[in-house]
Amino acid sequence: MSEVLLMYLKVFLVGGLICMIGQIIVIRTKFTTARILVIFLMVGAILGGFNIYGYLVEFAGAGATVPITGFGNALARGAILGGLTDGFFGALAGGLLSVSLGISVSIGLSYCVAILSHSKTKKE
Amino acid sequence: MTNTERNAKYLAYVERKSPKASWLKSLLHAFLVGGAICVFGQMIGDILKNIYPLMDINMVSAWSSVSIIVLTVIATGFGVFDKLARFAGAGTVIPITGFANSIASCAIEFKKEGLVFGLGAKMFYVAGPVIVNGVTYSMIVGIIYLLISML
Amino acid sequence: MGKKIGSQTYELNNKVVIIGNAATVGPKEGEGPLKEYFKYIEHDDLMGESTFEKAERKMMEKTIERALKSCGLTENKLDLLVGGDLLNQLVTINYSARDLAVPFLGIYGACSTMSESLAIGSMLIDGGFGDNIACVTGSHFSTAERQYRNPLEFGNQRQTYSQWTVTGMGCSVLSNKGKGPRITRVAMGKVTDWGIKDIANMGAAMAPAAMSTLTAFFKDTKTRPEDYDLIISGDLGKLGSDILKDLMEREKYPLGKNYVDCGHMIYSNAQKAFQGGSGAGCSASVFNSYIISKINENVFKKVLFMATGALMNTTLNQQGESIPAIAHLVMVEK
Numbered sequence: 001m002s003e004v005l006l007m008y009l010k011v012f013l014v015g016g017l018i019c020m021i022g023q024i025i026v027i028r029t030k031f032t033t034a035r036i037l038v039i040f041l042m043v044g045a046i047l048g049g050f051n052i053y054g055y056l057v058e059f060a061g062a063g064a065t066v067p068i069t070g071f072g073n074a075l076a077r078g079a080i081l082g083g084l085t086d087g088f089f090g091a092l093a094g095g096l097l098s099v100s101l102g103i104s105v106s107i108g109l110s111y112c113v114a115i116l117s118h119s120k121t122k123k124e
Numbered sequence: 125m126t127n128t129e130r131n132a133k134y135l136a137y138v139e140r141k142s143p144k145a146s147w148l149k150s151l152l153h154a155f156l157v158g159g160a161i162c163v164f165g166q167m168i169g170d171i172l173k174n175i176y177p178l179m180d181i182n183m184v185s186a187w188s189s190v191s192i193i194v195l196t197v198i199a200t201g202f203g204v205f206d207k208l209a210r211f212a213g214a215g216t217v218i219p220i221t222g223f224a225n226s227i228a229s230c231a232i233e234f235k236k237e238g239l240v241f242g243l244g245a246k247m248f249y250v251a252g253p254v255i256v257n258g259v260t261y262s263m264i265v266g267i268i269y270l271l272i273s274m275l
Numbered sequence: 276m277g278k279k280i281g282s283q284t285y286e287l288n289n290k291v292v293i294i295g296n297a298a299t300v301g302p303k304e305g306e307g308p309l310k311e312y313f314k315y316i317e318h319d320d321l322m323g324e325s326t327f328e329k330a331e332r333k334m335m336e337k338t339i340e341r342a343l344k345s346c347g348l349t350e351n352k353l354d355l356l357v358g359g360d361l362l363n364q365l366v367t368i369n370y371s372a373r374d375l376a377v378p379f380l381g382i383y384g385a386c387s388t389m390s391e392s393l394a395i396g397s398m399l400i401d402g403g404f405g406d407n408i409a410c411v412t413g414s415h416f417s418t419a420e421r422q423y424r425n426p427l428e429f430g431n432q433r434q435t436y437s438q439w440t441v442t443g444m445g446c447s448v449l450s451n452k453g454k455g456p457r458i459t460r461v462a463m464g465k466v467t468d469w470g471i472k473d474i475a476n477m478g479a480a481m482a483p484a485a486m487s488t489l490t491a492f493f494k495d496t497k498t499r500p501e502d503y504d505l506i507i508s509g510d511l512g513k514l515g516s517d518i519l520k521d522l523m524e525r526e527k528y529p530l531g532k533n534y535v536d537c538g539h540m541i542y543s544n545a546q547k548a549f550q551g552g553s554g555a556g557c558s559a560s561v562f563n564s565y566i567i568s569k570i571n572e573n574v575f576k577k578v579l580f581m582a583t584g585a586l587m588n589t590t591l592n593q594q595g596e597s598i599p600a601i602a603h604l605v606m607v608e609k
Binding site: 046 | 144145147150151153154155156157158159160161162163164165166169170185186188189190192193194197198200201202203206207210212213214215217218219220222223224226227228230231232233235236239243247250251253254255257258259261262263265266267269270273
Binding site: 130131132134135137138141142143144145150200201203205206208209210212213214216217221222225226228229230232233234236249250 | 325326328421425426427428429430431432433434435436469470471476479483514517518521597
């Protein structure tokens with residue numbers, strides 16, 4: 001039981017910490033959301049490329065995979081794995097392939113939801 | 125004083141004069157919400173592992189991400205996601221929720237210009253750079269590793 | 276006919292009177308500190324239309340109608356419609372003017388459009404080029420967000436120095452006869468750019484332009500800030516107006532309690548608009564409600580109305596360019 005609690009604590013702390021670092025960057029610089037997403041993605045991808053991010057994933061589970069850094073890591077690992085198993089074309093396609101489920105669902109569901117809804121008036 | 129010097133002085137002055145966000149509060153909000161979203165992801169993964177003990181670890185992780193994406197897109201559709209985002213700042217931007225919300229909000233917004241030129245063309249207005257940079261970098265990494273492994 | 280005095284100011288010698296006016300605002304503005312002064316508050320900012328662009332257009336058309344009604348003029352008595360809006364290619368006013376059988380002059384001054392249109396309209400009347408001219412402009416939060424910033428449902432946190440685009444319209448009808456507040460002097464601004472690149476900090480980008488026009492006006496007319504009952508800027512917001520006060524102090528024309536800003540007045544702190552309102556509709560709606568009422572009630576007898584505009588677009592901003600700004604001024608007297 002205590003193992004489970006410890007795991008969830010690690011998830012919470014690591015995930016929260018990564019987001020907190022993001023918030024510090026938002027406050028100190030005036031970067032837009034898109035720029036911050038790209039920075040964190042690339043950090044995750046670079047750490048994944050050097051096989052370092054995997055240790056964080058083992059340590060903190062979803063606390064490392066849910067943030068966009070995890071997305072970057074998945075891209076890098078996917079390309080590496082693709083290269084090792086399927087050669088040249090695997091290296092090219094492996095990255096996008098590994099995150100394809102997330103992207104497909106985002107696109108498809110957004111399409112459906114967009115058809116059914118519209119932008120709401122904002123007061124704040 | 126040249127214009128450049130004047131501008132530099134003015135920029136420094138504006139920096140000093142601009143109100144700073146309440147640092148501590150916003151950091152706390154980002155930490156709490158970001159952590160909570162990750163915990164939710166972990167929970168989904170653990171529940172799935174319990175129900176399907178033989179499920180591949182990648183599948184578990186994939187389902188975990190997908191459930192967060194689905195909830196984010198639906199919340200965006202109902203016009204409530206942005207309320208959480210105003211509160212949480214980076215706490216909703218950094219997790220996969222940020223990516224999903226950017227796609228959903230663009231799709232909803234630009235639907236007015238039609239499904240092809242509006243929704244279709246502008247869906248990746250914010251998320252585009254993420255995918256372009258990520259995929260390009262992953263290709264470079266994959267090729268480098270391949271070349272190293274062939275040596 | 277009038278004449279130019281000094282570097283940027285024009286003195287109008289013939290009578291130019293604001294005989295009619297109207298302002299329409301959206302729900303957020305209608306809940307703000309100036310709600311008593313807003314005669315027309317639309318609670319649905321979609322105005323029953325299918326897009327926010329159509330709603331903005333409908334709001335503008337209704338405002339022009341209401342302004343004409345307030346002075347008993349019909350369209351065919353109008354010699355000219357002058358005005359603009361914030362959308363690309365001025366589509367709001369172009370499409371509104373489509374249904375009016377009036378000669379039309381579209382102008383773009385970003386958020387300075389209200390004073391720019393009043394300046395042009397009053398100079399044309401002073402020069403004998405028309406008896407009745409309508410000046411109109413406005414903005415809509417939802418259309419401005421999607422053009423200049425982000426989709427409405429996008430989850431971003433607003434910066435504390437940012438402003439909220441006002442959903443509002445204002446229309447003034449100028450004439451060479453009749454009763455009402457008079458426009459007596461006009462100052463045309465120069466484009467001023469002090470290197471601010473952050474589009475969330477418009478106040479800082481526009482304050483130097485406001486300083487430039489105000490000091491030119493004071494120098495040209497040999498007057499000082501204390502000579503006026505009210506000096507009101509368009510949408511510098513709280514930060515922008517504090518910056519303007521510092522800049523004017525440096526120019527030895529310190530602004531006192533008679534200086535306020537429309538953007539700072541239109542929302543309360545509780546409404547979370549941070550630095551206050553912005554957009555062409557901000558100065559337009561406040562001028563055509565609060566300011567004109569107060570002049571008619573004899574509370575303010577000599578007013579300097581100066582709307583400020585940030586003349587940028589997102590493409591150039593993304594290319595790393597800074598934000599040029601401009602401020603136009605009209606002097607309105609009882």
